[in-house]
Amino acid sequence: xxxxxxxxxxxxxxxxxxxxxxxxxxxxxxxxxxxxxxxxxxxxxxxxxxxxxxxxxxxxxxxxxxxxxxxxxxxxxxxxxxxxxxxxxxxxxxxxxxxxxxxxxxxxxxxxxxxxxxxxxxxxxxxxxxxxxxxxxxxxxxxxxxxxxxxxxxxxxxxxxxxxxxxxxxxxxxxxxxxxxxxxxxxxxxxxxxxxxxxxxxxxxxxxxxxxxxxxxxxxxxxxxxxxxxxxxxxxxxxxxxxxxxxxxxxxxxxxxxxxxxxxxxxxxxxxxxxxxxxxxxxxxxxxxxxxxxxxxxxxxxxxxxxxxxxxxxxxxxxxxxxxxxxxxxxxxxxxxxxxxxxxxxxxxxxxxxxxxxxxxxxxxxxxxxxxxxxxxxxxxxxxxxxxxxxxxxxxxxxxxxxxxxxxxxxxxxxxxxxxxxxxxxxxxxxxxxxxxxxxxxxxxxxxxxxxxxxxxxxxxxxxxxxxxxxxxxxxxxxxxxxxxxxxxxxxxxxxxxxxxxxxxxxxxxxxxxxxxxxxxxxxxxxxxxxxxxxxxxxxxxxxxxxxxxxxxxxxxxxxxxxxxxxxxxxxxxxxxxxxxxxxxxxxxxxxxxxxxxxxxxxxxxxxxxxxxxxxxxxx
Ligand SMILES: Nc1nc2c(ncn2[C@@H]2O[C@H](COP(=O)(O)OP(=O)(O)OP(=O)(O)O)[C@@H](O)[C@H]2O)c(=O)[nH]1
Ligand SMILES: [Mg+2]
Numbered sequence: 001x002x003x004x005x006x007x008x009x010x011x012x013x014x015x016x017x018x019x020x021x022x023x024x025x026x027x028x029x030x031x032x033x034x035x036x037x038x039x040x041x042x043x044x045x046x047x048x049x050x051x052x053x054x055x056x057x058x059x060x061x062x063x064x065x066x067x068x069x070x071x072x073x074x075x076x077x078x079x080x081x082x083x084x085x086x087x088x089x090x091x092x093x094x095x096x097x098x099x100x101x102x103x104x105x106x107x108x109x110x111x112x113x114x115x116x117x118x119x120x121x122x123x124x125x126x127x128x129x130x131x132x133x134x135x136x137x138x139x140x141x142x143x144x145x146x147x148x149x150x151x152x153x154x155x156x157x158x159x160x161x162x163x164x165x166x167x168x169x170x171x172x173x174x175x176x177x178x179x180x181x182x183x184x185x186x187x188x189x190x191x192x193x194x195x196x197x198x199x200x201x202x203x204x205x206x207x208x209x210x211x212x213x214x215x216x217x218x219x220x221x222x223x224x225x226x227x228x229x230x231x232x233x234x235x236x237x238x239x240x241x242x243x244x245x246x247x248x249x250x251x252x253x254x255x256x257x258x259x260x261x262x263x264x265x266x267x268x269x270x271x272x273x274x275x276x277x278x279x280x281x282x283x284x285x286x287x288x289x290x291x292x293x294x295x296x297x298x299x300x301x302x303x304x305x306x307x308x309x310x311x312x313x314x315x316x317x318x319x320x321x322x323x324x325x326x327x328x329x330x331x332x333x334x335x336x337x338x339x340x341x342x343x344x345x346x347x348x349x350x351x352x353x354x355x356x357x358x359x360x361x362x363x364x365x366x367x368x369x370x371x372x373x374x375x376x377x378x379x380x381x382x383x384x385x386x387x388x389x390x391x392x393x394x395x396x397x398x399x400x401x402x403x404x405x406x407x408x409x410x411x412x413x414x415x416x417x418x419x420x421x422x423x424x425x426x427x428x429x430x431x432x433x434x435x436x437x438x439x440x441x442x443x444x445x446x447x448x449x450x451x452x453x454x455x456x457x458x459x460x461x462x463x464x465x466x467x468x469x470x471x472x473x474x475x476x477x478x479x480x481x482x483x484x485x486x487x488x489x490x491x492x493x494x495x496x497x498x499x500x501x502x503x504x505x506x507x508x509x510x511x512x513x514x515x516x517x518x519x520x521x522x523x524x525x526x527x528x529x530x531x532x533x534x535x536x537x538x539x540x541x542x543x544x545x546x547x548x549x550x551x552x553x554x555x556x557x558x559x560x561x562x563x564x565x566x567x568x569x570x571x572x573x574x575x576x577x578x579x580x581x582x583x584x585x586x587x588x589x590x591x592x593x594x595x596x597x598x599x600x601x602x603x604x605x606x607x608x609x610x611x612x613x614x615x616x617x618x619x620x
Contacts, residue, residue: 005054005166006087010079010111011095012104013061014435016123018042019153019444020095021058024163028451030343031444032305033435034332035061039349041078048167057089063103065110066188079116091169093162095121098128098135098150099436101203105195108144113191119169120148121162126155127438132206140202154441213437220309226316233309237300238404239397241293241373242386248292256285271476278537279472284460286533286549287526290374294456295449297370301339302448306440310335311432324412325419328432330360334411337367338404341578345585359418361585362595363411365578366571368404371525375569376403378529382554383562406570410602459524467520467527468534475516475538487539494535508568508607509561509615513539518574525574559618564611571603 009017013035022029025044030037042058062075074083081088094111096104108120122128122135141148149165152158219225260281267273304310310332318328329351337344344364351357368376380396387395471494480491489495497519498512505515513535521528533549553562573579579592586592 004052005091006057006089007054007091007093007166008057008079008089009059009095010075010092010107011061011123012063012097012100012107013037013433015061015095015097015100015104016151016153017061017095018058020093020121020123020151020159020162021056023153023156023159024054024056028447029058032310033308033438034305034311035433035435036332036347036350039346048163050167052167054166062107064107065114079111080114089116091117091119091166093119093121095123095151098122098125099131099133101135102195102199105198106191109191109194109198112144112146118146119162119165120144120146121151122148123151123153125150126152127436134204136202140198143198143201154444156443216437217312217434220312221315223316226312230313230316233304234404235397235401237297238401239394240300241296241400242377242380242394242397244296245292249289252289252291253285256281256288260285274476274538275469275472279468279534280465282537283468283471283530283534284465286378287374287460287464287530288457290377290526290529291453291456293373293377294370295453297373298339298449298452299445302445303440306438306444308435308437311434314432315434321412324416326359326412326415327356330356333360334364334367337364337369340369340371341365341367341575342581345578345581348585355422358586358591359415361582361591362418362598363414365573365575365595365599366407366411366414368407368570369525369575371575372569374526374529376400376566378532378550379553379562379566382550383557383559403566403570406567410570414598459526463524464527464530467523468530471516471520471531471534472538475535489535489538507611508604509558509564509611510568510607511557511561514561514565521574523576525569528574558615560611560614563614564607567606567610568603571599571606573599573603 009021011017014033014037016031018029018038019031021027021042021044022031024046026046027042027044029042038058038060040060044056044058046054046056048054057078059075059078062072064072065076065079066072077083078086079089079092092111094108096108108118111118120140122137122140125135128135137148137150147165147169149161151162220229260277263281264273264277267276313335314328314331317331321328321330330348333344333347333351335344336347341364344367345361348357348360348364351360377400380399384396384399389395389398474497475489475492475494477492480486480488494516495512498516501515501518502510502512505518510518513532516535517528517531520531529549532553536549536552557565573596579596582592582595583589
C-alpha cells in the first residue's frame with residue numbers, strides 16, 4: 001500500500017505510544033503500565049478524515065536521543081532516517097505523558113534540536129486533569145514553536161485532535177511542518193533549562209502530587225506486607241479461575257454435546273460421522289470448554305498490567321531473585337511468560353547482560369503458560385474434589401496454585417544452578433521508573449479479552465483442528481482385521497505407536513492413550529487434551545466420550561498417573577513455537593536444543609518421582 005505520509009511515534013517509555021498506535025491503526029499491540037513493553041518497531045496504516053493514507057511506526061520508548069545506549073541509538077537512527085532500509089519519517093509525533101512533563105519534555109527539546117519536523121501529543125490528559133495539572137496548550141505550542149495537541153489514547157475518540165492536525169498539516173503542506181530550526185548542539189544543562197522555562201510558562205501543577213501513590217507503595221513495597229499482598233493476589237487469581245468458570249464452562253460443554261449429538265443423528269454411521277463427531281467435534285470441543293478459564297486468567301493479567309502494580313512486584317522480588325543470580329530485570333519477561341513463553345522470550349531484549357538474558361530465556365518455559373491451563377484443569381477437574389478447605393479455599397484452585405508455584409520454584413532452582421556453575425556474580429542494580437497507579441481502563445480490558453478469545457478460538461480452529469484430523473486418521477487406519485475384538489484404535493497406526501512408546505513411559509505411569517496424546521501435544525500443549533478426547537472417544541464403547549473425558553480418565557487412570565502427568569506438564573518443552581522463538585532470539589540451534597534436552601530430562605525425572613511417591617502414599 002502506498003502511503004502518502006510517514007510518521008513515527010517517539011517518546012519516553014510508558015507514555016502511551018503503543019496505546020496511541022493501537023487507537024490510530026486498530027491494531028492490538030501489547031500495552032501495559034510499565035516501561036519497556038515495546039521492544040520492536042511495529043508498523044501500521046490508517047486513513048485520515050480527508051482520505052490521506054498514513055504509515056505509522058511505533059517505537060520502543062527512549063529517555064533520550066543521545067545515542068549512548070544501543071536501543072536509544074536505534075530510535076535516534078530511525079527518527080533521523082539514518083537506518084538502512086528505513087524510510088525517514090516525514091513527521092515525528094512526540095508522545096508525552098502529560099502528568100510527567102518535567103521528564104517528558106526533555107526528549108521533545110532534544111528532538112527539536114536535531115531539527116526534525118515534530119508534533120507534540122500531550123497524552124494522558126485525562127489523568128493530568130484529574131490530578132489538577134493544568135497545561136496551557138496554546139502557550140506551550142507558542143513557546144515550543146511546533147503544533148501541540150491533546151490526546152487520550154485509551155478513549156475511542158481520544159486521537160481526534162491529532163488526526164485533525166495531521167490533516168491540516170498534510171493538506172496545507174505548511175512550512176510549520178517542514179523544518180523549524182537548524183540542528184543546534186546544546187548540552188544537557190541547557191536542555192534542562194529550556195524544560196524549566198517551558199514548565200514555568202505553560203504548566204500549573206499542584207504541589208503534592210504523589211501522596212496517594214506513596215501511601216499505597218508503603219504497603220505494597222513493604223518487605224512483609226508486600227509479600228502478603230502479592231501472594232494473596234496470585235492466590236485469588238487461581239481461585240477465581242476455578243470458581244467463576246463453572247457456569248460458562250457447563251454452557252459450552254452443553255452446546256458442544258448437543259452439536260455432536262445433532263451431527264450423529266443426521267449423518268449415517270460410518271467414516272464421515274466418526275471423523276466429524278469423534279475427531280473434530282470431540283477433539284476441539286474438549287479444548288474449547290477451557291475458554292472461560294483462560295479469559296478469567298487473562299482478566300487478572302490484563303488488569304494487573306494496567307494497574308502499575310507489576311514493576312512494584314519486580315522490586316519486591318529483586319532481592320529474592322538476586323539470591324539465585326537473577327535480577328528484578330528478569331521479572332517482567334518471566335511474568336509475560338505466564339501468558340505465553342514467546343513474548344516472554346522476546347521481552348528479554350530489555351536485559352542488557354547477555355548471560356543474564358540467556359538464563360532468563362532458558363527458564364522462561366518453566367513459567368506456566370496459558371496453554372497448560374486446559375491440561376491442568378482437565379486433570380484437576382477429574383481427580384481433585386471440588387471441596388472447600390480451611391473454610392475458604394477451593395481445593396482445585398489450591399492445587400492449581402501449587403502447580404504454578406512449582407514452575408516458579410523450579411525456574412529459580414535452575415537459575416541458581418547456573419549461577420553456581422558460572423560463579424561470577426554480577427550484581428546489577430535494578431533501575432526502573434515506577435509508573436503511577438491507575439485504575440485499569442474498562443475499554444482496554446474488554447478489547448484485550450476479546451483479542452485473547454479470538455486468539456484461542458483461532459488456535460482451536462486451525463492448528464488444533466488440523467492436528468485432530470491427522471490424529472483421527474492415524475487412530476482409525478489401518479482398520480482392524482476381521483474378527484478383531486478390541487476397539488479399532490488398538491490396531492491403528494496410533495495404537496501401534498502408542499504401544500511402542502508404552503515401555504518408555506511406563507516407568508512414569510503413562511498408559512498408551514497418554515503416550516499417543518503426547519505426540520500431537522508436542523506441537524502445542526493444549527492439543528494433548530483434544531487428543532485424549534479423540535483417543536478415548538475412539539476407544540470407548542459408549543457414545544459421546546469427549547463430553548465425559550473427565551469422568552472417563554478419573555475411572556481409568558490411577559491418582560499416581562494423573563499427578564505424574566501434571567508433573568510432566570510443569571517441565572516438558574511441549575511447544576515447538578517457543579523453541580523456534582529461542583532459535584530466533586539467540587541466533588543458534590544450540591540453545592533451543594539444549595533447552596529441549598534439559599526440560600525433557602527434568603520432566604521425566606519429576607514425573608518419575610511424583611509417580612512413585614504418589615503410589616507409595618496411596619499404597620498402590
Ligand atoms: N488514562 C490513560 N491511560 C493511558 C493513556 N495512554 C496510555 N495509557 C495507559 O498507559 C500505559 C502505558 O501505555 P503503552 O501504550 O504501553 O506505553 P508505551 O509508550 O508504548 O510504553 P513502552 O512500549 O514501554 O515504551 C498503559 O497502561 C495504557 O493503558 C491515556 O491517554 N489515558
Ligand atoms: Mg509501547
